[in-house]
Amino acid sequence: MNTRTVGVIGGMGPAATVHFMGRVLALTPAASDQDHLHLIVDNNSGVLDRNAAVAGSGPSPAPVLVAMARGLQRAGAEMLVMPCNTAHAFAGAIVAASDLPFVDLIEAASDEAVSHKASRVGVLAADGCLQAGLYQHAFARRHVAPVLLEPRAQARFMALLYAIKAGDLGPDVRWGMKALAQELVDAGAEALVAGCTEVPLVLGSEDVSVPLTDSLDALARATIAAASRTP
Amino acid sequence: MNTRTVGVIGGMGPAATVHFMGRVLALTPAASDQDHLHLIVDNNSGVLDRNAAVAGSGPSPAPVLVAMARGLQRAGAEMLVMPCNTAHAFAGAIVAASDLPFVDLIEAASDEAVSHKASRVGVLAADGCLQAGLYQHAFARRHVAPVLLEPRAQARFMALLYAIKAGDLGPDVRWGMKALAQELVDAGAEALVAGCTEVPLVLGSEDVSVPLTDSLDALARATIAAASRTP
Incomplete structure (x- = not known):
């Protein structure tokens, strides 16, 4: 081969x-x-x-x-x-x-997110990913502004993440994730990155109104x- | 750990x-x-x-x-x-x-198949698996008789297998596999082994009237x- x-x-x-x-x-x-x-x-x-x-x-x-x-x-x-x-x-x-x-992965997902011509891109990512500034840094080099969850919403996101890791892919988790994605859109995101590998397990493009980049894909x-x- | x-x-x-x-x-x-x-x-x-x-x-x-x-x-x-x-x-x-x-795997699947107290167990397996006598040998040691597909049905099974390997998990493949499982039941099988790892991708216990052992599970x-x- x-x-x-x-x-x-x-x-x-x-x-x-x-x-x-x-x-x-x-x-x-x-x-x-x-x-x-x-x-x-x-x-x-x-x-x-x-x-x-x-x-x-x-x-x-x-x-x-x-x-x-x-x-x-x-x-x-x-x-x-x-x-x-x-x-x-x-x-x-x-x-x-x-x-x-x-x-x-961060480069691959960021390249795909900016391909949608958005100037503000929402990021659903874990605390560590955000604290390390991985997407913020990659977006800055691409002249795109990140849109992040507010602290209480980010805490809800982390709770969903650990539920998914424990095997819960049920409707409550799916609805919770969809609501968080909508919060980013309401805050001005013109595109979204599922910037945590657990997110695509419960959130698909059909669940959001703007282009969604699946970082795993x-x-x-x-x-x-x-x-x-x-x- | x-x-x-x-x-x-x-x-x-x-x-x-x-x-x-x-x-x-x-x-x-x-x-x-x-x-x-x-x-x-x-x-x-x-x-x-x-x-x-x-x-x-x-x-x-x-x-x-x-x-x-x-x-x-x-x-x-x-x-x-x-x-x-x-x-x-x-x-x-x-x-x-x-x-x-x-x-x-053959030992694990055979142990599970005989746990259903069947004296005749049908095997959906690839040509090579059958020619090598893997299940026949494992069943003989457990005093269980294998029920195999007739040559033309086995050829249909192999065609389905290569379709699954090529990514086809569609309704035709599912119905074809279900029909082959039924042929084994009609021939006297009181339990079935999905003895090829592609089979469970298109056949579940809900598709058959006798206990089905998934060799992968x-x-x-x-x-x-x-x-x-x-x-």
Whole structure:
């Protein structure tokens, strides 16, 4: 095969990684097993809490993420991706410690969000992702203003996130997420980024009135493009 | 964590491996990311055709499967599973080449099928799986008679299988699979095994009148049990 083997630094959360793999499959033109990309996936549920680490209330997951990147390379990976927005606060450590190309989720999602010509883009993202300024920084370089939830709404968002991680994909969680997306639109967002891998599990484009960028789908497309490029 | 890291020899097909990972997640009692098992998955789409290999019309995938097992061990796996029925024709080579415990899908599915007290169990499985006698052998040791499709029906089954691998999960494929399951019941099967990982993608217990063992679910349960046992 003329494609690169993709190493997936996963487990944040485990369901989001499985969803990402499914999206890579669905977005790959393939007629047989052999037409699909070769993915090696470390779906490591033991990665320390990213939000606590960014907030300074918990130890950094960077050493574990670097060890996973090295393990994936030893297992045969030729490029790396990480289907977790907040963990990209530690992407620099991975890039510094590995000589493999790293396809950045925040860059992929931001590129897709600005393609909708919006000047104000709403972001549904976890506390750690926002505190680390990942989307704010990527948007600034693209001359786009971020629209964020107000503190109490952001707290509701985090509660929904942990409910999804615990396996609750029920109607209450779906309605709650839809209401938060609407708050961003009401605050002036002309496009939205589902900037946390759990969000697309309960929110689709049919639930919002403005273009919605699914950060996992953006990464899946960028992954397929990068893996298909001749090394 | 007090569980074993699970190495998954996957990619046969890639969608079945993703489905297996989702079932392990769904069947694991977990309240947070950190409660899930640590899975390292080689979703290798480049494994050679198992059916051709068993039929003698293609090269053996055993060397690739053994290399995957070793790569997973290097990446940190402490036990191995392989979510593909037919590939178990080469399970012996993996067990012989690795010092990790191997949880056998055929054994897990057969144990679950005989738990329904049936004396005749129908098997929906690929040509290679049947030619290798994997279920026939496992059933014989459990004093259960296998019920198989007649040659023309088996050819229809193989056509459905390759349609599923090409991404077709539509109503025609679903009805076709349901009809084949009914043929086995009409031929005297008192229980059924979905003995190919693509089958559960289009056939559920609601589609059949006798107990249906999903070989992927049986492996997911056996995997969770084995990983949770103190090493």
